[in-house]
Amino acid sequence: MPPLLEVIDLHTEFRTGAGLVRAVDGISYTVDPGETVAIVGESGSGKSVSALSLLRLIPDPPGRVTQGRVIFAGRDLMQLSEEQMRNVRGGDIGMVFQEPMTSLNPVLTIGRQITETIEQHRGHDPVAAQRRAIELLGLVGIADSERRLKQYPHQLSGGMRQRIMIAIALACDPKLIIADEPTTALDVTIQAQILELMQSLTRRLGVALIIITHNLGVVARYASRVNVMYAGRIVESGSAAALYHDPHHPYTLALLRSVPRLDRPRQARLDPIEGSPPDLTRLDRGCSFRPRCRFAIARCAEAPPPLEAAGAPGQFAACYRSNELAAVAGEAA
Amino acid sequence: MTAIAGDVASHAAGKPVGNTAGNQGPLLQVRGLRMHFPVTEGMIARRHVGDVKAVDGVDLVIGRGETLGLVGESGCGKTTMGRCILRLETPTAGEILYDGVDIAKLGRRDLVALRRRIQVIFQDPYSSLNPRMKVGSIIGEPMRVHGVEPDAGRRSARVAELLSLCGLNPNFADRYPHEMSGGQRQRVGIARALALNPEFIVCDEAVSALDVSIQAQIINLLEDLRDKFNLTYLFIAHDLSVVRHLCQRVAVMYLGRVVELAACDELFDNPLHPYTRALLAAVPIPDPVVEATRAFQPVAGEVPSPINPPPGCVFHPRCTLAVAECRRTRPQLRELRPNHWVACDVVQ
Numbered sequence A: 001m002p003p004l005l006e007v008i009d010l011h012t013e014f015r016t017g018a019g020l021v022r023a024v025d026g027i028s029y030t031v032d033p034g035e036t037v038a039i040v041g042e043s044g045s046g047k048s049v050s051a052l053s054l055l056r057l058i059p060d061p062p063g064r065v066t067q068g069r070v071i072f073a074g075r076d077l078m079q080l081s082e083e084q085m086r087n088v089r090g091g092d093i094g095m096v097f098q099e100p101m102t103s104l105n106p107v108l109t110i111g112r113q114i115t116e117t118i119e120q121h122r123g124h125d126p127v128a129a130q131r132r133a134i135e136l137l138g139l140v141g142i143a144d145s146e147r148r149l150k151q152y153p154h155q156l157s158g159g160m161r162q163r164i165m166i167a168i169a170l171a172c173d174p175k176l177i178i179a180d181e182p183t184t185a186l187d188v189t190i191q192a193q194i195l196e197l198m199q200s201l202t203r204r205l206g207v208a209l210i211i212i213t214h215n216l217g218v219v220a221r222y223a224s225r226v227n228v229m230y231a232g233r234i235v236e237s238g239s240a241a242a243l244y245h246d247p248h249h250p251y252t253l254a255l256l257r258s259v260p261r262l263d264r265p266r267q268a269r270l271d272p273i274e275g276s277p278p279d280l281t282r283l284d285r286g287c288s289f290r291p292r293c294r295f296a297i298a299r300c301a302e303a304p305p306p307l308e309a310a311g312a313p314g315q316f317a318a319c320y321r322s323n324e325l326a327a328v329a330g331e332a333a
Numbered sequence B: 001m002t003a004i005a006g007d008v009a010s011h012a013a014g015k016p017v018g019n020t021a022g023n024q025g026p027l028l029q030v031r032g033l034r035m036h037f038p039v040t041e042g043m044i045a046r047r048h049v050g051d052v053k054a055v056d057g058v059d060l061v062i063g064r065g066e067t068l069g070l071v072g073e074s075g076c077g078k079t080t081m082g083r084c085i086l087r088l089e090t091p092t093a094g095e096i097l098y099d100g101v102d103i104a105k106l107g108r109r110d111l112v113a114l115r116r117r118i119q120v121i122f123q124d125p126y127s128s129l130n131p132r133m134k135v136g137s138i139i140g141e142p143m144r145v146h147g148v149e150p151d152a153g154r155r156s157a158r159v160a161e162l163l164s165l166c167g168l169n170p171n172f173a174d175r176y177p178h179e180m181s182g183g184q185r186q187r188v189g190i191a192r193a194l195a196l197n198p199e200f201i202v203c204d205e206a207v208s209a210l211d212v213s214i215q216a217q218i219i220n221l222l223e224d225l226r227d228k229f230n231l232t233y234l235f236i237a238h239d240l241s242v243v244r245h246l247c248q249r250v251a252v253m254y255l256g257r258v259v260e261l262a263a264c265d266e267l268f269d270n271p272l273h274p275y276t277r278a279l280l281a282a283v284p285i286p287d288p289v290v291e292a293t294r295a296f297q298p299v300a301g302e303v304p305s306p307i308n309p310p311p312g313c314v315f316h317p318r319c320t321l322a323v324a325e326c327r328r329t330r331p332q333l334r335e336l337r338p339n340h341w342v343a344c345d346v347v348q
């Protein structure tokens, strides 16, 4: 079966006062039908820009997708007309963003926002749309749907608003949902409710999910495959099990080592990644992780390492030392 | 009034709630602390229609040199607790004994002296640093205001010393906050908190906004400073794995109340309160193999309004163990295991 989504060598730039920012610098990945794929990385690594790029939502100016193809269900999204693209967004691709308050319209009722999507994409009449809206609220675990549909976004809690966003994302039977930090603003018990809900619904309805997060625990719990981003590139990708248990990029390794874990004995001291994330306007031609990397060698300064097979089948890493990493890191530890 | 009587009774019974982990004696004792914010209605004649019971009867002890973690979901009253201890709020009721003196009722002059001894580090280094001041002035300002280092030359030497103590190059003194990364700004916030040689620091979500790699750097810094200066921390956070790493004891809050209090290892190894258990279960472990073996059912519902908290145990509407009695009687903290206090009458 061909992948549902194939992102091929995508590049997105921003022209800023400080210089040219290559926010997404040649990323490629695939998502199979019904699969949950995570994009993980620290703030500024290009996770949101990569998602907005494939949805063609990058503000131009200052931004521009300069290169790449995005094959979704057999069509290259980069070649569609703006009108065709509007039908894809909210239709075959649903979206859930971090702050539902900014994606929901504050002056429209919840009901109107759901029915509007259904009427626009599926051409339902208002009565059918209303019926579907009630059904959707039930699906996302909101009781008392008649009353809720008449409420405005500000009358709901953060968790409720995110449930509404999920209902809207599901409204037109999408093939894919892109969720960008869907629970980052929520408390841990509400985060768990929302993620469990997304997992059970996408599984039940066979919808693929791209979940963008900086939380390594969320990735481990919900994703089958993972792309790790650093400075606009995917530096490692593969199955979650392979990446967490046998990382082949120093950044993945360092990320995993820097977090305290509730299931392990308390460490005497944490092992941070020294330094700070790079300034994207001042990248040199070498590996962008080099200034913080414990394993850098002379070659790392010459050219950015390509993403190549490393480790388990289906695992890839962009590091000149990926295949010696386990041995070298073991010595260092 | 029965609740207040209950709080007092727990002291009268002898042992104060929550023995400290340290052996240097208590530095801070909070007893029956309440902070209620009035809710008013009407534009001209403002009518008092209720209270936000942000903190509603809290007892705590923090030993000198100890780090107490304060965890719980947003709105449960953690920041308000910290602000009462810093005396940025005047509590509605209760005592805050700091080094033996009740600071809950101190007047303005005595508060100035207190501010030298108790400092704070905030979550968002960006909004807590004046964008128009250079880092050197931000850190030097408290020394000038308190007359600690009136001489400008000596003051900048001290700023340089604080910067390098916090892992920053002393020439950062000439930068503005916007010229620094989030982690660097948090180091400035820490240097500023240390400027007056405090003994107690309220860390209010001090690492929550930082990326994980930077978070680990700042946690290590806070640990080093604690050891070096025998600092006492109230470490407010919602990330339980960070709290477990850094703290000696932990208090879990829910809707203005402490529901569980124990030594760190004891709390994480043997959580007793149903809310603490729900919180711990909700934290995903960064390991797909471990996660694949964890079956869990997230706790249902959301935190109720602190204006009309539920009667009895405030957690009962979400609790799977709740019995009829939980809807009627507010459980007091009781010592279910040695030095392990739980406000639930059902768990054994």
Ligand SMILES: Nc1ncnc2c1ncn2[C@@H]1O[C@H](COP(=O)(O)OP(=O)(O)O)[C@@H](O)[C@H]1O
Residues within 6 Å of the ligand: A014, A015, A016, A021, A023, A041, A042, A043, A044, A045, A046, A047, A048, A049, A050, A059, A062, A063, A280
């Ligand atoms: N509208 C914009 N104008 C200029 N730069 C931008 C804009 N949006 C994003 N960027 C830059 O692109 C980079 C990647 O950002 P983003 O994708 O939002 O990161 P992430 O989601 O991983 O935190 C950052 O350096 C950011 O500053």
Ligand SMILES: Nc1ncnc2c1ncn2[C@@H]1O[C@H](COP(=O)(O)OP(=O)(O)O)[C@@H](O)[C@H]1O
Residues within 6 Å of the ligand: B037, B052, B053, B054, B072, B073, B074, B075, B076, B077, B078, B079, B080, B081, B306
């Ligand atoms: N100055 C204030 N006036 C009215 N309500 C307040 C004030 N400060 C805090 N609150 C309320 O008190 C409760 C506890 O808030 P807070 O202490 O900030 O919680 P936390 O830090 O645990 O998130 C919340 O319901 C909050 O809205």
Ligand code: SF4
Residues within 6 Å of the ligand: A249, A250, A251, A287, A288, A289, A290, A291, A293, A294, A295, A296, A297, A300, A305, A318, A319, A320, A321, A322
């Ligand atoms: S390519 Fe070199 S600098 Fe980059 S991660 Fe690998 S070892 Fe480190």
Ligand SMILES: [Mg+2]
Residues within 6 Å of the ligand: A047, A048, A049, A181
């Ligand atoms: Mg983002």
Ligand SMILES: [Mg+2]
Residues within 6 Å of the ligand: B078, B079, B080
């Ligand atoms: Mg707070």
